[in-house]
């Protein structure tokens with residue numbers, strides 16, 4: 525299991541954070557997702573054999589946010 529912390533730009537309220545959190549936790553291979561609107565950060569725990577860091581970044585970008 526690998527842990528990844530991303531800086532997430534483009535969130536404008538707490539439900540943005542919840543939306544990203546829900547999307548990420550529904551991805552196969554992602555064990556946990558915690559997104560903080562206040563910190564503009566997200567922490568994801570994932571299985572690198574099933575999902576790549578780039579996949580998570582892309583999924584967040586598809587929602588309209590910038591993860592780096």
Ligand SMILES: [Cu+2]
Pocket residue numbers: 535536537538539540541
């Ligand atoms: Cu929002």
